[in-house]
Amino acid sequence: MKVAQYGTTIVVIHAIAHGLHGLAHEQIPVPLSLFQAVFVGVVILLAPIIAAVLLWTQFYRIGSWLLLYSMAVSIMFGIYNHYIVISPDHVSHVSFVGWGLLFQVTAILTLIVDGLACWISISALKAVPQNEKVL
Template sequence: MKIAQYGTTIAVIHAIANGMHGLAHVEIPVGLSLLQSSFVVVVIFLTPIVAAVLLWTQFYHLGSWLLLGSMAGSLLFGIYNHLIVISPDHLSQVSFAGWGLLFQITAILILIVDGLGCWIGGWALKTIQQPEEIL
């Protein structure tokens, strides 16, 4: 039950932070390629929601894997696009003025949330996979 609560909470925070970041992307504008947009929709937006739902069902093991995988994918996507490759999406290329401030804050917030999401997904899997003790 705790796993489902934490997993759902992190998925909701993840969705809100990414929604705000996406709004900043649109308003600045900082465009994404078709491949990047597809990744964002499937891995970053949809998969954590599916994972959170599954955590409350008999398929919680799959939900834990999906949570870990989606959060890790989102974390790597953010690190690569915001911190490594120099492009319009890199933090150094976006001004702190106007929508840029929201872009900057949410980009860092997403990295923190995704790191926590990875930890929660890993914790869930470790908890699920622990063998029961024989008395």
């Protein structure tokens, strides 16, 4: 199934991009609050993996919805923390030198990848009628 392949591929790219961004967070350091750390762990890292697994099962639509929601919320979280709220996590407070360059690049890259994941999810939901089973 092509959608499962595309969905899984984008989840792997998402994990790499967010993993690199997390590495930059640690190295700079730009610490996360407890709430942010739990949010990142559950919504940004775990939910897309569960969604990718579901794309390969009879729960394909649930996987597509979970991928869409987790990616959309990930985009909102990234925009809010990197571009709206003024904090050490705001891109204007992180240098373009050393690990800061990785932070800056991945702050944008994660938005692009997660946007593409939303598009893949929407395409998947449009591709299969609601009452049709996909195996």
